[in-house]
Amino acid sequence: MKKTLMSWMGAAALIASAVVTQADDNPFLGAWAFTTPDGGAGWLGVKEMPGGYLDGSMLWVAGSVVPVDSIVVTQQNGREALIIYRVYDENRKDKDGKVFRTQRYVDTIFGTLDGDTIRFMQVSPNRNGKGVNTSTFTGKKMAPIPPAPDLGKVKYGKPIKLFNGKNLDGWRLTDENAANGWFADNGILVCDPKQEEGKPHKNYGNLRTDAEFEDFNLTLKAKVEKGGNSGIYLRGVCEIQVTDSYGKNLDSHHMGGLYSRVTPSVSAEKPAGEWQEFDITYCDQHVTVKLNGKTIIDNAAVEGCTGGALWSDITKPGPIYLQGDHTGVMYKDIVLRPIEK
Secondary structure: OHHHHHHHHHHHHOHHHOEEOOHHHOOOOEEEEEEOOOOOEEEEEEEEOOOOOEEEEEEEOEEEEEEOOEEEEEEEOOEEEEEEEEEEEEEEEOOOOOEEEEEEEEEEEEEEEEOOEEEEEEEEEOOOOOOEEEEEEEEEEOOOOOOOOOHHHOEEOOOEEOOOOOOOOOEEEOOOOOEOOEEEEOOEEEEOOOOOOOOOOOOEOOEEEOOOEOOEEEEEEEEEOOOOEEEEEEOOOEEEEEEOOOOOOOOOOOOOOEOOOEOOOOOOOOOOOOOEEEEEEEEOOEEEEEEOOEEEEEEEEOOOOOOOOOOOOOOOOEOOEEOOOOOOEEEEEEEEEEEEO
């Protein structure tokens, strides 16, 4: 591994003398779906911005799609290379917990092309300042997003009632080792992730359908508590946010948004404690969201997975999954109509 790392570092050192790849010939432009070294779902987008400079955004397993701190595409001896820098700040604390210094770390990700695959190596400094960790993973080039569908011409199959109102038949945890806070109560699917005072923190699980789906229309009702947070994952990879955001500004992290990707055009949520009505259509890699009777996302393109995705490939069939690892939430009247093609 040391020899491999040194060869990567040597390649990085040649950046100054490398010929920068022109945009028209830049094979790294576009979207890439990848699986992290620990098996999580990730996404990388590389774009040329006005003025000719490159910009990159990345999703690493959880959280949001965020800009990378720097991205460089080079060409050396006919071989393309991609170098990504991600910067982190970490507070140093004394024995009393007081911050006395902020230490900055830089993760460096090197990538080379092999057809439509990027082979990555990540070099991360240990937080104690002693040595580095290296890991490898691969990414696949995503196909261009199809044209937006004409939803007026879409044909639907027979409605499928996903929740029978009596038990969790047809559902299971996404992680069988997590605590299960889900149960049926008089027609309502309830998640109550309680923590016990004085006992170790319980990691509660998300709930998914056994069945997997391609394109569809999904209708349901959701209710969150004050400060509550959940989510509806389409195909197990794209989260429509369910959260207490009543009275807040428009944001992709608020009720009905495609998490960190698409911001609702209008605010349509009700206060916490009231039932919120969702009507969601996922078709040809585009999503439409109606919340409480108002269209808040209209046939928007889905560029890639969102944080918490079961896998990074958004083109394959997947389950409906409901987030239950944050706070209490309730769902009911969950009906899916598959789109016929």
